Amino acid sequence: MIDTLIWLVALPLASALATQLLPRYATAIVISTAIATSINAAALLYAVATHGVMLYQIGGWTAGLGIALRADGLSALLLMMAAIVLLASSIYASAYFNDNPLRRRFWPLWLLLWCSLNALLLSGDLFNLYVTLELLGLSAVALASLGGKTAALQAALRYLLVGLLGSMLFLAGVTLIYAGYGTLDLATLSRVVAAGPIAWSALALMTVGLLLKTALFPLHFWLPPAHGSAPAPVSAVLSALVVKATFYLVMRLWLDIFSEVVTPQAASIPGVLGAAAVLWGSWQALRAERLKLLAAYSTVAQLGYLFLFFPLLQALPAGAARDAAMGGLVILALTHGLAKSGLFLAIGIIQQRSGHDTIRDLDGTAQRLPATTFAIALSGIALIGLPPSGAFLGKWHLLAAAFSAGQWLWVVVIMIGTLLAAAYTFRVLGHAFGQQPYPRHPVTIAAEEWPALILSAFATIGLGLAGAPVWQLLKVSL
Amino acid sequence: MLTAHWLYGLSGCLIMTFGLRAVLLNDSLLQRIIALNVMGTGVFMILITIAYRGPDAAPDPIPHALVLTGIVVAVSATALALTLIRRLTEEQDND
Structure with a gap:
């Protein structure tokens, strides 16, 4: 059971070397590694939920000189989110880079990134x-x-x-x-x-x-x-x-x-910067001319929401209210990870098919790429924080924490940020619809459209309706 | 009293600050990368000073191990940065 910890780091590392040595089989190696690592992450999540904190000392060396890997509820949840995003993106990338000589350089780095991400979380x-x-x-x-x-x-x-x-x-x-x-x-x-x-x-x-x-x-x-x-x-x-x-x-x-x-003063610094990030990032996303820049500025804004939790968590005494807010923070981070990766994958499809990602010239995208447009809409729901997305739960707890800590000012920031997020999402969707007839089959490029759809759907429906275990898992901490 | 211990530690802090200042204020990419390395040297020097445990005792091995790892990381990062700069100049010459 404990071995899942070391394999989460060792397998992507070994496969990164293997893709470098055997570039011809690289895609097969990456996809099988991605599946195995996702299963491993799920096993770790289950183990943490049932047995508590997991610990592994590499080579039997104790802390100090040796390297210890450990996982609690928070790191297991983030590892699982990373595995879902990376598995979907690996399938997508195998189609995105077809015949591209870039692929040869891409796969080893991709797995190395996965390896170091897992190692960091552990x-x-x-x-x-x-x-x-x-x-x-x-x-x-x-x-x-x-x-x-x-x-x-x-x-x-x-x-x-x-x-x-x-x-x-x-x-x-x-x-x-x-x-x-x-x-x-x-x-x-x-x-x-x-x-x-x-x-x-x-x-x-x-x-x-x-x-x-x-x-x-x-x-x-x-x-x-x-x-x-x-x-x-x-x-x-x-x-x-x-x-x-x-x-x-x-x-x-x-x-x-x-x-x-x-101190409360110190905790208000990330809060104030987060509030500025929400407002500035959302405003820049609304003004962006290219889809990719819109998504990038929306990341700036969404990271801001996460920092709004800091002054509230500092103010709340340990207990049920603080635990609820902590779960809200984590579920907001998880939802953003899934939704934003789905959004970027969908944008990549549009960029590859129409040769550009200018928002004003999206006319008819909804008819040419219905599944891709649907993925953008789904991830948009999660970015705005509409129910049933995970972000709705996250923002709900953020608001609840702001009320119970008596820090009202954050509520205004959350409201404005949400409105701006709705505006930039609907602006994209508004441009995407044209007058052409719809095609018979909505999914046209299966290997690229399904990953984007699944990630966005996970963020919007999966985490929203089945988010309760997040709070349970966070009780397991170092 | 200014012992050798303090002299090394404070010099490390100074070197780090000089490096940091140069990273933030320089425009040239190459100079910034060198400045980052200078800053790193300052941090490593502080780490080595921490390891000192008096004239009779052996130094603490952990900071030494940290410095060695840190040097490896700094060399690889510098190599990547230099490669990127070279590719950038090649691209700009082509344009």
Whole structure:
């Protein structure tokens, strides 16, 4: 049972090497690895739900010198979301890159990204987190640069520099932690951390580094060009998973390890920045001329919602209300991951079929690609937060937390953000419908349209109607 | 009292700050990448200073292991950055 932990990291890594050595069988290797890793993630989720926290010490070395992998409810949920997104995107990519020589360079990096993402979610100490952050960042940059045009390369370079600066600040914070407390183990740290200059400056350094990588307003400047110029499956994974991985770390630090150190004033900083991100990101998404930029700015806005939870969770005392809000935060993050990857995959289909993604010239897309347009509509429902999507549950708990903490101002931000999200979704759909007759079969390109549809449907219907286990699983924590 | 321990630690902090300043304020890509490496050297120097446990005791091995890993990461990241810069200049020459 415990072995699922090591296989979640080892299998994508071994397969990444295999695709490099045997490029002819790469697609078969990737798809079978994707299926096996998804089953593994589901097994881990089940194991955490039934047995509690899972721990694996590589080579039998104990914490300190050795590398320990551990999974609690939060990391198991994110691993499962990543597996669903990556499985669907792998199937999509096998059709998207057909005969393309890019494919040869794409698959090894793709699996390496999966490997480092899983390793990051399973790491239990700060230094391994630094290493996995770097691995994730490097493979993400290499994937983003695959477009190969000047704009894509420029965006990838800026992404790389921002990522390196972020990790360097994170490492400086880690250094302070080791100097102050003599340990890097997260579980030990959460017991020994005390309010004081060391904890504050270490938390500040690590947080600035991570927020740079999470693209929280005003540190989001690099995200729209990087996510907007990458190939579609890469954009999907960057927006859905890579920024979530660093967000997961911020969450662990602020809400778990340093929760005693964080003051109400400090917690209001991510809240205010999040509110600015919601308003600015949604407004830019509404004004975007290209679909991909719309989706990228919508990511900036949706990340903002996640940070609105910080001041509320800080204000609420431990208990039922705080647990409910915590579940709302996680389900909002999960829904956004599934919906945004579905949206980017659908945009990729439109871009490949019509040669552009200009919103004004979408006329008739609903008739030419009905299933793709439906996927965009479904993911739009999740981005707005209409019922029955998971985001509806998330926003409901966000509002409930704002009411019970007596912090009314956030409610206004949530309302405006939701209205703007509805406006940018309906703007796309409005342009997509034309006068032509509908085709007989709605799904025209099965390998690309089904993954997009399934991801969006999962976000809108799956998580909304079957979201209750999320709250159960979050009770299992380190 | 300024012992050697403090001298190394404070120099590390200074080098890190210089690197950070250059990353933020420079326009040239190449200079920014070098500045990131300088910043990294500062952080590594602080880590090595932390490992010191007095003249008689052996140094703490963990920060040393961290520095070694950090150097490997920094070298690979620099290599990727340089490759990207070269491809970018090639693309711009073609245009």
